[in-house]
Amino acid sequence: MPLSRRRFVALALAAPLGLALPSTAAAAPEGPDYEAVGGHFFGQTGDKPNAGFGVSDADGAGFWSALKALGGAEAVGYPTSRRFAWQGRPTQVFQRAVFQYEPLEKRVVLLNVLDLLHDAGRDGWLRLARQVPLPVPPSFDAGKGWPEIVEARQALLDAQPALREAYFQERDPLGLYGLPTSAVEDFGSHYAIRLQRMVLQLWKEETPWAPAGEVTRALVGDIARDAGLFSAGVSGPAVKAAFTAEASWQPAPPPVEPAPPEVPAVVRPSSVGPGERWIDVSLARQWLALVQGDTPVYGAPITSGKPTFPTPPGTFRIYSRVPSETMDSLSVGIPRTAPEGYYLKDILYTQYFLPGGYALHTNYWQPASVFGRAATSHGCIGMRRADALAVWSFAGIGTKVHIH
Numbered sequence: 001m002p003l004s005r006r007r008f009v010a011l012a013l014a015a016p017l018g019l020a021l022p023s024t025a026a027a028a029p030e031g032p033d034y035e036a037v038g039g040h041f042f043g044q045t046g047d048k049p050n051a052g053f054g055v056s057d058a059d060g061a062g063f064w065s066a067l068k069a070l071g072g073a074e075a076v077g078y079p080t081s082r083r084f085a086w087q088g089r090p091t092q093v094f095q096r097a098v099f100q101y102e103p104l105e106k107r108v109v110l111l112n113v114l115d116l117l118h119d120a121g122r123d124g125w126l127r128l129a130r131q132v133p134l135p136v137p138p139s140f141d142a143g144k145g146w147p148e149i150v151e152a153r154q155a156l157l158d159a160q161p162a163l164r165e166a167y168f169q170e171r172d173p174l175g176l177y178g179l180p181t182s183a184v185e186d187f188g189s190h191y192a193i194r195l196q197r198m199v200l201q202l203w204k205e206e207t208p209w210a211p212a213g214e215v216t217r218a219l220v221g222d223i224a225r226d227a228g229l230f231s232a233g234v235s236g237p238a239v240k241a242a243f244t245a246e247a248s249w250q251p252a253p254p255p256v257e258p259a260p261p262e263v264p265a266v267v268r269p270s271s272v273g274p275g276e277r278w279i280d281v282s283l284a285r286q287w288l289a290l291v292q293g294d295t296p297v298y299g300a301p302i303t304s305g306k307p308t309f310p311t312p313p314g315t316f317r318i319y320s321r322v323p324s325e326t327m328d329s330l331s332v333g334i335p336r337t338a339p340e341g342y343y344l345k346d347i348l349y350t351q352y353f354l355p356g357g358y359a360l361h362t363n364y365w366q367p368a369s370v371f372g373r374a375a376t377s378h379g380c381i382g383m384r385r386a387d388a389l390a391v392w393s394f395a396g397i398g399t400k401v402h403i404h
Helices: 063-070 113-119 123-130 146-159 161-168 173-177 220-226 236-242 385-394
Strands: 033-036 039-042 051-056 084-086 089-094 097-102 107-110 190-194 199-203 215-217 277-282 287-292 295-301 314-317 320-328 343-354 358-362 381-383 400-403
Touching: 039 063, 051 063, 063 089, 063 097, 063 107, 084 236, 089 220, 097 220, 113 123, 113 220, 123 220, 146 161, 146 190, 161 173, 161 199, 161 215, 277 385, 287 385, 295 385, 314 343, 343 385, 358 385, 381 385
Parallel strands: 277 400, 358 381
Antiparallel strands: 033 039, 039 051, 084 089, 089 097, 097 107, 190 199, 199 215, 277 287, 287 295, 314 400, 320 343, 343 358
16 A cells, blocks of 8 residues: 655655665666766767757756756666656656656655555556566555554565565665555565665575575656556657657867966964974865975965855864765755765765865865865865876875964
8 A cells, every 4th residue: 555645755865875676677778978068978878879868957847956866867767758747747757767846845755656656556567567466455554654664564574585685775765765565475486575765685596687695676656657557647649759769969068177276385384383284274265285384395276165155264183094985965864866965985085174174175065166266165175187186195194284
């Protein structure tokens, strides 16, 4: 029995890459994708050369920003539709998710695809054509308060510990997958459980798409398309056009490397001793200098905290160093698909100097033109990779960072 869509139209959160059911086409092979004027173009799901689907933030509907925050195509698959109007809202289908923009809330959400297919009367087709279990009856939740509903539905996973482990290994499984809406069902080759936004499958025997014992995730965006979900309220020609690949978008021009700013004079603060090795950060010039005593030995352009997330001034000490990590806005209380949300993998040479997540590290998601010119971060000091490596090699635990 699907739960209330109003309650569980969730923020778009990162979903790990998954494989499809045997009757569902697998993810597209590697193909051309590139930065384009106005967004990003993906050719992997095009049906002919120089065709595919673009993703943009046009008209304020931040699908491209949401996709980046989710972790890109590795998280939700490649786009399989153009942007189109469905239920009166901008919508775009990806292999493993369906994005929809909520104009009143000004955010992109992931739709509860399996609940919507239930509402559309497609449970029989889902079971026969895609081996998706039928939902539990409405009486399953009878007499339970919300905490008891959550506990009882998540207990459905206990029938197969591997499915339960796959569900709970996510930081926010309720936000990512929703609650289970079926019991675990044995389909012979695999076990499956239906969730609000996903189907998890545990394979009992080795297949071309998964070894025995592996848990995979269905391509729910493709399933929704094949089930005809988007035909409701949209004319046939409009639906066909939405899923017809478009011609390649114009590539974005290559970024312009900024001219190195004039190296500013460095004034050693009283908090730094003579001859001490330290780091000087000028917010006004967006410039970092590695200093030995009073002598700068290396300089680099940076991008520091923007006005809404300023980098705090003062003299601090590096207290933690992480060679490579993932940074997630949820750790500081910001949903990943909020206007200021993010989920960024493989951030290198991170050196924390102030609690609250303030650090020096690589910044690969901003164009080269911002370094030394614009403050764009959430309070950290972002650098190009070579510069961040130089800072990592120069500094260590206890090195002072003077920000002014």
